Amino acid sequence: MSELEPIIPNIEVTDPRSALFRTAGFAMFVIDPADAKILVANPAGERLFGLSGDAPVASLETYLSIPKSELLNILHRAAEVGVLEIRDRHAPIGDSHRELEFHGGLVQWDGKQCLLSTAFDLSQIHGPNGWSEGTSFDPLTFLPNKDLFSDRLEQTLARARRTNEQFAVLILGLDRFKQLNETHGHTTGDELLKLFAERLRGFVRETDTVARLGGDEFVVLVTALQDVAHSAILAQKILRSLADPFEILGVDMRITVSIGIALYHPELTAPGDYLERSDAALSVAKQEGRNTYRFHTETLDDLFRTEVAIGTDLHHALDDEELTIQYQPQIDLRTNRVVGLEALARWSHHRRGQVTPSEFIGVAERTNLIVPLGIWVLRQACLQARIWLDQGLLPDVMAINLSPLQFKDQQLVADVRGALGESGVPPERIELEITESVVMESMGGYHATLARLRSDGIRFAIDDFGTGYSSLKYLRSFPADKLKVAQEFVSGVPEDRNDTAIVRATIDLAKDMEMTVIAEGAETAAQVEFLRALRCDQVQGYYFSQPLDPDQATAFLKERK
Ligand code: C2E
Ligand code: MG
Ligand code: MG
Secondary structure, eight states: OTTOOOSSOOHHHHSTTSHHHHHOSSEEEEEETTTTEEEEEOHHHHHHHTOOSSOOOEEGGGGOSSOHHHHHHHHHHHHHHSEEEEEEEEEEETTEEEEEEEEEEEEEETTEEEEEEEEEEHHHHSOTTSSOBTBSBOTTTOOBOHHHHHHHHHHHHHHHHHHOOEEEEEEEEETTHHHHHHHHOHHHHHHHHHHHHHHHHTTSOTTSEEEEEETTEEEEEEEEESSTHHHHHHHHHHHHHTTSOEEETTEEEOOOEEEEEEEOOTTOOSHHHHHHHHHHHHHHHHHTTSSSEEEOHHHHHHHHHHHHHHHHHHHHHHHTTOEEEEEEEEEETTTOOEEEEEEEEEEEETTTEEEOHHHHHHHHHHTTTHHHHHHHHHHHHHHHHHHHHHTTOOOSEEEEEOOHHHHHSTTHHHHHHHHHHHHTOOGGGEEEEEOHHHHHHTTTTTHHHHHHHHHHTOEEEEEEETSSOOOHHHHHHSOOSEEEEOHHHHTTTTTOHHHHHHHHHHHHHHHHTTOEEEEEOOOSHHHHHHHHHTTOOEEESTTTOOOBOHHHHHHHHHHTO
């Protein structure tokens, strides 16, 4: 052994004290083949191995997935032949597993035969596209890493401050992943992380971000939330999806996750605040039995405080004329004609700017303000319908949303009759949109109310069909004129198989029951074409038009006449 020369003969270069050693951008270190101790590492090596100070004492075995005995054998042989070569695809570095490659040869260090080796982190070199992705991506799952996630969160925060766009941060922790890793080994564990990452990515839109924080923790940033409750719906979807096992090497593996959610709050301006909050919520979800989600509780307090403020202001909004209505066209897919308009309430708050219905309808319901608000919309929409009727522009129906709470109000029938009488619009030109919960109640308390409005000639549509819990039995007991397929499902058409199946079944159901069926929220030509092929009658969505204010709607109606 002793007659072997160092493999790189230029001692000045290979001397660990040389300039190359100190300044190289890649990791170099000297290791004792007898016990695998790292005797010295250059600055890049210290960074890779997370060593600090001038006397790093660490064993190479800590950074490799191979057992110590095997490593000692390799080092032994390397010292004999003068060449070291190791490649480890699952080297546990920091919180993740990396693909490391070592190349080295013999040197003298403190009078001893040692190995001088370089270490390359190949996972940083091959990104998802096979070339360098810097350090923005997690090498195992190719998801964005924490740094890239923080960047995206920062951008979202900046936008939210300008536009008051709502977003949510969901941290997901795989339940008992450590145990699984220990029982089934790292290869299985890594494979599971990859498959989980893939499944997770399937749940979010292009504009959302899924990232891996490290270890068994993932994070999702959901932007442009129409309703903060959608973050809970997403969490439920993810939890439910894990009922399907992952197949790894022919074996079915099951795993559950716990999820912590933090919502946008105007006073929290650092990305770290959101990670902290969702992480705290994740701990609660884990404590409370895992396989569940929790919101950060202060987030809920904040929400409540905003609610109280919104509720107070909503009282004045009606008097101060801050409420308006926009109208969204409904298009017949066979004739391409405008066959309806849906009245959608809008609130321009004197300080907050535009407040969306998803923010204030819920508050209005909880504070019972929905009753006067609903009457206002009803009257206003009827008056507008009258204007269009006189101009010969009114399509078949003017659709108006009714909250379930309005049915609790004894005055509803009188209010509807009042609005019709005042405007002189024939009842069959008004379509009231009700929810599945109202349909269910139609067996009980609301039956008389619905029956009276129906016998007046008013039409009914069931809004957001499929998102409630109605059974077909109830649907049969209350024959509505129209079914509105919820946007939640339409948005998945045609790519998502489940959503497509639901949309198809809803259309068939409506046909069977001789109801008109309309798809809400169609945004793309592909969606519209697909809906047409499924013989869906009508579409309402951004593809044809956003909700329009009365002047814009007038122009739209004239153009499409
Ligand atoms: P909705 O009745 O299901 O109304 C459809 C919602 O989907 C509207 O949101 C509309 O702007 C939106 N939308 C339409 N097409 C598209 C599309 O292609 N893409 C996307 N992303 N969204 C689309 P909006 O106006 O924010 O209203 C939200 C909900 O608030 C309504 O859902 C309705 O439940 C409630 N709401 C609105 N106005 C009233 C009202 O006067 N009274 C009551 N009780 N509820 C109302
Ligand atoms: Mg509606
Ligand atoms: Mg709807």
